[in-house]
């Protein structure tokens with residue numbers, strides 16, 4: 001195992017940040033830690049990398065994390081501000097200088113898609129470009145194990161895809177990657193396995209598709225109608241069931257060939273709607289099923305039915 005944790009606990013005063021987490025991550029895996037703000041993701045990354053002292057046992061590359069070879073590790077913290085009055089190239093070169101051996105700075109910049117911005121001051125880059133520079137600093141020593149705490153937060157959709165491609169390529173080349181995210185699409189697209197963290201506990205773990213199949217529930221249709229209360233009444237009278245969701249009207253258990261029946265039921269009752277969206281359940285639904293909370297793109301936890 002490249003990374004392993006057994007019954008890891010960490011509290012800050014009264015706040016229990018980690019409440020007995022165990023996990024094992026193998027070489028070449030991309031493992032995603034998912035959870036909303038406050039779930040314990042950053043504390044777990046800190047425990048696994050030796051920057052906080054938890055109870056329980058942690059092993060990184062077979063050692064106490066504090067003794068693991070820094071040359072083999074890359075860590076992108078959530079909050080990371082390189083010196084602003086350096087250019088992108090100088091920032092990456094500065095971090096490269098901290099290692100006995102480092103990669104070519106120009107190549108590393110190309111890898112993160114910063115071909116034209118190498119000579120721009122860090123403080124003059126866009127939010128997404130800054131994050132790419134930060135990712136580049138974690139790649140410059142060609143690490144075997146990478147910890148990326150919310151690597152794509154603030155990056156535009158294309159930039160996000162670029163970073164995913166980069167992480168994929170690193171894992172293909174044998175690197176082990178632990179990534180935290182509250183973007184479910186990111187977790188589904190990128191990760192071989194994910195761990196769902198809630199209140200400092202790992203509530204489920206597995207390949208995204210397997211978790212969705214086991215806990216995600218049935219396909220559903222989301223309806224956008226001006227008068228969604230009326231739409232709900234009409235559908236309830238026709239024996240449709242609903243996914244608990246305070247923000248949207250979501251009809252549960254609708255196979256693809258049954259979407260037309262939902263539309264007809266509404267139309268026959270004179271209910272106007274401007275959208276019917278059929279979708280398979282995703283990791284967001286899994287999280288909701290298992291914790292009663294949504295993660296959401298902003299990462300802010302929300303109790304369903306709590307508004």
Ligand SMILES: Nc1ncnc2c1ncn2[C@@H]1O[C@H](COP(=O)(O)OP(=O)(O)OP(=O)(O)O)[C@@H](O)[C@H]1O
Pocket residue numbers: 012015016017035036037038039040041042043044078299
């Ligand atoms: N240094 C600290 N001192 C006090 N409390 C802390 C500290 N670090 C984390 N916590 C608390 O521990 C809990 C878990 O925080 P953590 O940052 O690990 O969550 P997270 O899932 O990474 O959230 P986010 O997505 O916002 O980073 C939170 O309640 C947080 O307030």
